[in-house]
Amino acid sequence: MTEASLAVRPREDPGAAWMRCMRRGAWAEAWQLGDAMLAARGAARDRHAPRHLQAVWDGTPLRGRQVLVRCYHGLGDTIQFIRFIPTLREIAADVVTWVQPALIPLLRTMPGVGRLEPLHDGTPEFAHDVDIEIMELAHALRVTAESLPGDAPYLHPPAANARGDCLAIGLVWAAGEYDPLRAIPLRLLAGLADVPGVSLHILQRGPALQERDAGFGLSSGADDLLALASLMRGLDLVISVDSMPAHLAGALDVPIWLMLRHEADWRWMEGRDTSPWYPSMRLFRQPSPGDWPSVARDVIRSLRALAATGRRRAG
Numbered sequence: 001m002t003e004a005s006l007a008v009r010p011r012e013d014p015g016a017a018w019m020r021c022m023r024r025g026a027w028a029e030a031w032q033l034g035d036a037m038l039a040a041r042g043a044a045r046d047r048h049a050p051r052h053l054q055a056v057w058d059g060t061p062l063r064g065r066q067v068l069v070r071c072y073h074g075l076g077d078t079i080q081f082i083r084f085i086p087t088l089r090e091i092a093a094d095v096v097t098w099v100q101p102a103l104i105p106l107l108r109t110m111p112g113v114g115r116l117e118p119l120h121d122g123t124p125e126f127a128h129d130v131d132i133e134i135m136e137l138a139h140a141l142r143v144t145a146e147s148l149p150g151d152a153p154y155l156h157p158p159a160a161n162a163r164g165d166c167l168a169i170g171l172v173w174a175a176g177e178y179d180p181l182r183a184i185p186l187r188l189l190a191g192l193a194d195v196p197g198v199s200l201h202i203l204q205r206g207p208a209l210q211e212r213d214a215g216f217g218l219s220s221g222a223d224d225l226l227a228l229a230s231l232m233r234g235l236d237l238v239i240s241v242d243s244m245p246a247h248l249a250g251a252l253d254v255p256i257w258l259m260l261r262h263e264a265d266w267r268w269m270e271g272r273d274t275s276p277w278y279p280s281m282r283l284f285r286q287p288s289p290g291d292w293p294s295v296a297r298d299v300i301r302s303l304r305a306l307a308a309t310g311r312r313r314a315g
Contacts, residue, residue, distance in 0.1 A: 250278025
């Protein structure tokens with residue numbers, strides 16, 4: 001790798017350079033940029049910042065250490081990055097994952113997950129000599145798109161049967177209120193209910209449910225994540241915006257069609273309609289900023305084509 005390939009563009013923020021590398025799949029370059037940012041930051045940590053904005057790892061090697069993994073981001077982020085825990089346990093002396101309590105029953109279905117402890121607002125009570133936020137594990141372990149661990153499915157909840165004679169389709173149209181640009185207006189997806197041979201299961205939770213007209217789909221969502229995962233295992237397909245249920249479907253190896261805004265998060269990369277994170281995922285991207293109608297048309301057209309084949313998901 002040349003110096004030029006790693007160079008930050010003139011007046012480009014190092015974080016922006018990191019983002020650019022991740023989006024185009026140059027993850028090894030991104031980790032080198034991350035090393036430079038770690039060195040510049042040193043051991044300083046802003047403990048007063050919101051948890052999801054805190055950088056935890058100081059670059060200390062993890063091999064042979066007692067490692068505390070802090071899950072400071074969203075539930076979907078933890079589901080996505082929990083795949084690295086078995087790999088970490090192979091090289092560390094001990095690993096404790098300090099995880100959102102709502103996820104613990106679900107994550108216990110993952111082989112090799114090890115010790116899980118409920119995250120709280122106080123001080124961790126576990127002996128450790130290095131700590132790291134779970135989303136920093138990819139950097140610490142020098143993962144590339146070609147070496148992602150955790151063949152799907154890597155979560156194994158019991159399956160609940162949601163199927164009848166029709167294709168069982170789960171739907172989520174809004175993420176959390178922290179990023180309203182990820183939400184697609186439900187009216188644009190109304191045509192999903194008109195596709196012959198489809199049974200529509202509403203997995204959406206929260207205030208966005210108010211957009212739903214009575215009689216639109218079956219109310220199948222659950223706040224209990226283990227119950228939601230069990231239901232998903234019985235679906236033929238999940239259609240979702242960038243949100244926790246999308247990560248859950250991918251971790252369960254349930255087919256997932258992900259509807260993305262034009263400037264999508266770095267993890268979905270760019271210029272592709274598949275994801276190395278989840279083999280069962282297909283990406284539907286806005287062709288221009290704000291163009292959800294095009295995404296909705298593509299999704300409805302694709303569902304009609306799928307329903308016409310009558311092809312069901314195995315298992």
